[in-house]
Amino acid sequence: MIRALILACAVALAAAGAAWASEERPTLAELEQELWCPTCNAPLALSNAPVADRIRAFVRQRIAAGDTKSEIKAKLVDSFGEDVLASPPREGFNLLAWVLPLAGGVAAAAVLGVAARRWSRGRSGEDPPLEASTNGRGPLDPDVERRLDEELARFDA
Amino acid sequence: MARRVKLILQAAAVMVVALLVVLLGWQVARQEEGRGLDDAVAAGKRPPAPDFTLESLDGDETISLSDYRGRAVVLNFWASWCQPCKKEAPLLQLAWERYRGEGLVVLGVDAQDLKSDARRFVERYGLTYPIVHDRNGVTLGRFGYSAFPETWFVDRQGRLVGEHVVGEFTEEQLVRNIRLALDS
Numbered sequence: 001m002i003r004a005l006i007l008a009c010a011v012a013l014a015a016a017g018a019a020w021a022s023e024e025r026p027t028l029a030e031l032e033q034e035l036w037c038p039t040c041n042a043p044l045a046l047s048n049a050p051v052a053d054r055i056r057a058f059v060r061q062r063i064a065a066g067d068t069k070s071e072i073k074a075k076l077v078d079s080f081g082e083d084v085l086a087s088p089p090r091e092g093f094n095l096l097a098w099v100l101p102l103a104g105g106v107a108a109a110a111v112l113g114v115a116a117r118r119w120s121r122g123r124s125g126e127d128p129p130l131e132a133s134t135n136g137r138g139p140l141d142p143d144v145e146r147r148l149d150e151e152l153a154r155f156d157a
Numbered sequence: 158m159a160r161r162v163k164l165i166l167q168a169a170a171v172m173v174v175a176l177l178v179v180l181l182g183w184q185v186a187r188q189e190e191g192r193g194l195d196d197a198v199a200a201g202k203r204p205p206a207p208d209f210t211l212e213s214l215d216g217d218e219t220i221s222l223s224d225y226r227g228r229a230v231v232l233n234f235w236a237s238w239c240q241p242c243k244k245e246a247p248l249l250q251l252a253w254e255r256y257r258g259e260g261l262v263v264l265g266v267d268a269q270d271l272k273s274d275a276r277r278f279v280e281r282y283g284l285t286y287p288i289v290h291d292r293n294g295v296t297l298g299r300f301g302y303s304a305f306p307e308t309w310f311v312d313r314q315g316r317l318v319g320e321h322v323v324g325e326f327t328e329e330q331l332v333r334n335i336r337l338a339l340d341s
Contacts, residue, residue, distance in 0.1 A: 051269055
């Protein structure tokens with residue numbers, strides 16, 4: 001248990017370190033994945049539009065000037081609005097874009113869970129499961145089994 | 158109790174769907190607004206120009222199209238990376254200098270552009286007419302943008318007149334439409 005906890009902490013620390021490095025020293029390739037071409041509705045990395053070339057040149061220039069990832073994004077948002085970001089910022093109304101899919105997933109799981117429970121309850125209210133036979137063949141139909149019992153009882157009598 | 162919860166969930170689902178339909182309708186209506194203007198102007202009608210308020214490129218003031226009511230306006234949508242815009246800029250500056258005494262305003266709307274690039278463009282071409290920055294491209298959309306540059310002509314009553322020029326205008330086209338906007 002303690003070993004797992006230590007491992008989880010180490011993984012979390014490593015992830016935080018990578019995120020910090022990416023924020024402080026972003027690369028063009030990273031930002032190309034996180035930015036959107038405003039004229040062609042495509043990720044910056046996939047766009048050859050003139051404005052995409054200008055954004056790439058701007059990003060290179062700001063990286064060279066020592067700007068952090070957030071600073072570069074803020075400058076681009078100032079020019080193009082939030083549409084330039086591939087994913088909306090996690091604040092204000094945009095938070096809905098992050099929360100709704102999560103809430104939808106949780107709601108769908110809850111609905112599935114309730115439906116599965118009801119289904120299994122419905123099944124348990126039906127006839128008891130048939131007992132397996134010992135001769136290698138499938139179990140008898142309850143109707144046939146009842147008739148067989150009656151016949152045997154008559155025979156015994 | 159379970160029935161009540163079911164009803165509430167159903168009502169919530171209906172509300173979410175209704176909200177999505179309203180959002181879709183709003184988006185389609187906005188797109189149609191621009192197309193409608195284009196069709197109306199092409200048919201020789203004079204629809205009112207959609208009003209907008211945007212920050213100037215310098216960021217030191219806000220400008221509305223309605224601020225220029227009583228004057229004719231050449232409304233030019235441009236971006237610094239657009240090649241034909243580089244050819245249009247000197248002609249627009251000339252028109253601004255030549256016709257402003259008669260009551261003409263050239264209003265540049267810079268959109269889908271880095272502000273720093275746009276400022277360099279203004280400096281390079283010595284543009285002195287008012288220029289605003291359409292940060293989110295919302296105004297661009299309301300005028301039915303299809304490609305840079307685009308130019309509309311607004312008369313003194315705030316109506317769109319003449320041609321909606323998509324792409325680079327000719328000098329003759331510019332002068333003819335300015336005359337129409339000034340005289341109507």
